[in-house]
Amino acid sequence: MQRQFDWGRFLLIAIPFLWLLIFFLLPFAIVVKISLSDTANALPPYVPTLNLSEGWSGITSFFSQLDLESFAWLLDDKIYFLSYLNSLKIAFISTLLTLLIGYPMAYGLAKAPQRWRTVLLMLVILPFWTSFLIRVYAWIGILKPEGLLNMGLMSIGLIDQPLAIINTPTAVYIGIVYSYLPFLVLPLYATLEKLDQTLIEAALDLGCSPIQAFWKVTFPLSLPGVVAGCFLVFIPAMGEFVIPDLLGGSDTIMIGKTLWSEFFGNRDWPVASAVAVVLLLSLVVPIVIFQRIQERQREAEA
Amino acid sequence: MADAPEQRKVFAPWLDTTQKPLIRFENVTKRFGDYTALDNLTLDIYEREFFALLGPSGCGKTTMLRLLAGFETPTSGRILIGGEDISHVPPNKRPVNMMFQSYALFPHMTVEKNIGFGLKQEGQSAEAINERVKEMLALVQLEPFAQRKPHQLSGGQRQRVALARSLAKRPTLLLLDEPLGALDKKLREKTQFELMTLQEKLGMTFMIVTHDQEEAMTMASRIAVMDKGVVMQLDTPSDIYEAPNSRYVADFIGNVNFIECTVISHNGQEYQLKDKQGNQFRLISEVQLETGSTIWLAVRPEKVIVSKEQPQGDVNAVQGIVWDIAYSGDTSTYHVRLPDGTTLKSEMANLRRVRNRPITWEDTVWLSWSLTAAVPLKR
Numbered sequence: 001m002q003r004q005f006d007w008g009r010f011l012l013i014a015i016p017f018l019w020l021l022i023f024f025l026l027p028f029a030i031v032v033k034i035s036l037s038d039t040a041n042a043l044p045p046y047v048p049t050l051n052l053s054e055g056w057s058g059i060t061s062f063f064s065q066l067d068l069e070s071f072a073w074l075l076d077d078k079i080y081f082l083s084y085l086n087s088l089k090i091a092f093i094s095t096l097l098t099l100l101i102g103y104p105m106a107y108g109l110a111k112a113p114q115r116w117r118t119v120l121l122m123l124v125i126l127p128f129w130t131s132f133l134i135r136v137y138a139w140i141g142i143l144k145p146e147g148l149l150n151m152g153l154m155s156i157g158l159i160d161q162p163l164a165i166i167n168t169p170t171a172v173y174i175g176i177v178y179s180y181l182p183f184l185v186l187p188l189y190a191t192l193e194k195l196d197q198t199l200i201e202a203a204l205d206l207g208c209s210p211i212q213a214f215w216k217v218t219f220p221l222s223l224p225g226v227v228a229g230c231f232l233v234f235i236p237a238m239g240e241f242v243i244p245d246l247l248g249g250s251d252t253i254m255i256g257k258t259l260w261s262e263f264f265g266n267r268d269w270p271v272a273s274a275v276a277v278v279l280l281l282s283l284v285v286p287i288v289i290f291q292r293i294q295e296r297q298r299e300a301e302a
Numbered sequence: 303m304a305d306a307p308e309q310r311k312v313f314a315p316w317l318d319t320t321q322k323p324l325i326r327f328e329n330v331t332k333r334f335g336d337y338t339a340l341d342n343l344t345l346d347i348y349e350r351e352f353f354a355l356l357g358p359s360g361c362g363k364t365t366m367l368r369l370l371a372g373f374e375t376p377t378s379g380r381i382l383i384g385g386e387d388i389s390h391v392p393p394n395k396r397p398v399n400m401m402f403q404s405y406a407l408f409p410h411m412t413v414e415k416n417i418g419f420g421l422k423q424e425g426q427s428a429e430a431i432n433e434r435v436k437e438m439l440a441l442v443q444l445e446p447f448a449q450r451k452p453h454q455l456s457g458g459q460r461q462r463v464a465l466a467r468s469l470a471k472r473p474t475l476l477l478l479d480e481p482l483g484a485l486d487k488k489l490r491e492k493t494q495f496e497l498m499t500l501q502e503k504l505g506m507t508f509m510i511v512t513h514d515q516e517e518a519m520t521m522a523s524r525i526a527v528m529d530k531g532v533v534m535q536l537d538t539p540s541d542i543y544e545a546p547n548s549r550y551v552a553d554f555i556g557n558v559n560f561i562e563c564t565v566i567s568h569n570g571q572e573y574q575l576k577d578k579q580g581n582q583f584r585l586i587s588e589v590q591l592e593t594g595s596t597i598w599l600a601v602r603p604e605k606v607i608v609s610k611e612q613p614q615g616d617v618n619a620v621q622g623i624v625w626d627i628a629y630s631g632d633t634s635t636y637h638v639r640l641p642d643g644t645t646l647k648s649e650m651a652n653l654r655r656v657r658n659r660p661i662t663w664e665d666t667v668w669l670s671w672s673l674t675a676a677v678p679l680k681r
Contacts, residue, residue, distance in 0.1 A: 201373055202406035204393040206420035206471070216419075220410050 028280070035273035036066040046269050070274035080275060083258040084282070090169065090244075090254060091237040094176040098184045098233045099226065101177060106188035106225070107218075110195070121189070124182050136175055136246050143171050143247070167249025175243035180236065184229035191225025192218070224293065231290040235283055255279055313523060314538075315348035322385065324349045324507055325370070325475060330379035332365050332531075339365040341531040342379070352501050353509045354522035356554070362531040363511045367477050370509065371400045383474065394423075399473035403480040405464035407452040413463050414439070414448040420471040438466040441500070458489050465497075469504070478510040482517060494520050515555045519543065527551050543602075548681045552600040557635075559606065559646045561599040561676075565591045572673070575599065579642045583618045586673045591680075598679045603649035605675040608636045608661060613670040622646065624665045636661065638669055 037046040048065040051058045074080045109120050127135060142148045143166040150162035165171050195218060203213035241256030248254070255275065262272035315321040323346035332340040340362045347353045355363035368374045369381060372393030381389050388396055399420070407416050417438050421431045439445045442462035452460055461481065468476055481497070482490045498521050501508045512518050518525050519539040526536045527550075535542060535551045546552035549560060563575040563583065573591055575583045583599065591597060613619050622638040625645060629652075636648045646669055652659075661667060 196404065196406065198402050198404055198406040199408060201371075201393070202400075202402060202408070203419075204373075205371055205398075205400045206467070207394045207423035209392075209394055212423070217408060 031273045031276055033066070034269050035070050035271075035277050036068065037270045038065070038067070038069060039268050039270055044269065045267050070270040071278075073271055074274055074278065079253070080255075080258065083253050083255040084278075086253050087238050087240075087255040090172060090176070090252075091234050091240075094173050094180070094237050095230050095234045097173060098177050098181055099230060102181055102184035102188060102229060103226070105181070106185045106192055106229075109185070109189045110192035124185050124189075127182065132179065133242060136179065136242055139171070139175055139178065139247060140166060143174065166247060167251065169248065169252050171247035171249075172244050172252050172254075175247045176233075176237050176240060179243065180233040183232040183236075187228040187232065188222065188225040191222050191228075195221055227290065227293050231286060235286065238283060239279055313350070315351070316346065316524065321348055323347060323382075324351075324384060325509075326380075326382040327366075328380040328382065330369065330376045330381060332362075332369060332374060333377045338531050340369070340376075343531070343533060345526065345533060345536065347507065347509065349507055350505055351507055351509075352498065352521055352523045353507070354518035354525045355509070355511045355528060356513070356515060356518045356525050357528035358513060358554075360530075361528040363528050364479065365531075367400070367479055367509065367511050370398055370475065371477055372396050372398070397474040398477060399468040399471055399475075400477040400479065401464050401468040401481050403483060405452075405460050405484075407460060407463055407467070409452050412449050412451055413444060413455070416452070416463055417466045417470050419467065424471065434470055438470050441469070442466045457484050458493075461485060461493070469500075469506075473506070475507045475509060478508060480512055481510065482512075482514075490517070497521060519555070527554055529554075545677060546600065546679065549598055549600070549679050552677070552679060557603045557647060557649065559599075559601045559603060560679075561601070561646075563597055563599055565593050565595050565597060567593060573678075579640075581620055583676075584616075584673050585618075585676055585678060587676075587678050589678050591678055595680070599676040600679050601646075601671050601676045603635060603647040604633075606646065606648035606669050606671045608638065608648040608650060609668050609670065610660060610665065612668050617670040617672055618676075619668050619670040620646070621666065621668055624661060624663050624667055627661075627663065634659075636667070638667060 034046055037048060039045060040047040048062050050062050054061075105124070109117060109124070112120055140147070144150075145162035145164070145166070147166070149165070150159070153159045154162065165174070199217050199221070200213050203217045204210065208216060239256050240254060241260055244252045244254040244257050245260070248257075259272050259275045259279070262268045262275060266272075325347040327343050327345040330340055330343045331338065343362075343366070355366055357363050365374060369376055372388070372391060372395075376389055379389075380387050383397065408419065411419070414435055418431045418435045421434055426434075435448075436445075439448055442465055444459060444462055444466070447455060447459060447463075452463065455463065461484065465481070468478075478497075482493055485493060494517060497508070510518070510521065519542075522539055524536060524538055525542050527534045527542060529550055535547045537545070542551060543555055546555065552558045552560075561577050561583070563577050566574040566576050566582075568574065568591065571586050571588060573585045573587065575585055575597070577583070585599065607613070608624075612621075620640055622640040624636055625639040626637040628635040628637070631652070633649050633651050636650065637645050638648065639645050648669055
């Protein structure tokens, strides 16, 4: 007997695919296409543009004009490579810093008495209620030479001269760690909260001190949460534009900033698109790793 | 002992005044907020005992176990192991290991690593650990599973790993927290005997927490029946069953009939009793009963015989109507309603096939029990 085609099932599955197609794959195809074009003093500022009125010859001439020139350009000028490298470095270090600050926070949350947890979780989520941009601007007010931090430190006599924090990489680290902390704390909290307390008791019972029990049981079992949290910080930090632009000054080169200046400063859409394509492809690798780990975790739980 | 060389040697160190207890609870009280989990508990446990803590949930038995393991500290009083006060020694410094109810196996470690965990923590050499782990794996018959992770094992196998892990360090005292709770009935019975054999073979002291009275009866050398943080009775399984000291204990262990009576008179150890309806009973008991006092007669259903004819001879007998028959294969329990509306139970072995059974619903029958069958309870 032939099974009847299940339209309901098909539609249900089709929705997310359609969503991805319209809002990710199509725009990405356009970006790829622009990255293969050449700049031009025109509107839009690149050639070729597809002209269907010329029929088949229009299509062939369109494709014949596409080339990898913009990608070659990325290799020619060191600025792009340095931006990638610097972004990688900043994303890596800020992820590490976020983990160092976020782990104790998540651990504390998970160990807090039940009636406190909701309140504490609210406090972690609360910053999201204010615009991201405003919160980053607020950091300028805190970090600038005559800002809150320097004034505070000088008034209690800890320093005589204001610290130069704003417009340095330090400010970028502060900004990223601050902005992305909840993304690390929340998945990590979820993992730690699920952790069976009797496992810790078993470790203590078998001769571990509380610190040993943490490193031998709690930490290894929280790794899925650590990995999830780290990726949620690392991936957006890699392409971050607002924070280095507002807090990092001209010294901090990051790929997001380079992309922005290519796009709006130089009006070089093809090169900007090429940068975006490379950035995306370079992030696909960690994302795939991330998904693999999640899958494995789900298997282990099943 | 020297004064009784002929007597068969019975394991009963608690009767021997020269024996020093391995574990001593001295006036231990544990409170959580204003809730008292353990109330002024004093208790001795001897070496090589298989000691069972029995009681409903919330009676304080798990608290006792956790106090011994070191996860809780007493609010007042002392806990001694081998004469040494360990009340405030952290769990990792105690000669005690625990087998957890949930097994608490480390999910990120293989069976082998789980069993060797405590040994590695002690800082033993790799060869020594390896050897001991092999020995433990052989003991619980899990050699082929050494490299598996806990989630790749069945419930019974996990239970064995947990047992092997808690035995690996050769603890002075092994604590077992409802160790068989997650197993099905057949496997549970099998494991009970395995645990007993193991305990005897290793010569270790076991302390088990359970709410399953059958489990406690089967395995334990002594049972402490607990209620609301207090030990109601501490005795051997047979004494707990045959000579309960209170209605609570009698009711908690097995099935029982209670008959409220007044003591009318006595002649030596033979007492004359009367219940509220005026039925007279005779009782032979070593317990001293005051004439005029109210007591409860506890009679186990299997000691009550149900018959159609009036029983002859030296027995107590009452008449009633069969209200219900609970058939459970090997035995049937007859619920017999007396004229005053109370029900007495009689459990009879099904020696004949059910269809040949002479007694059925609504029959008028006699219930009888011997003069020594009942136990008088004052509380």
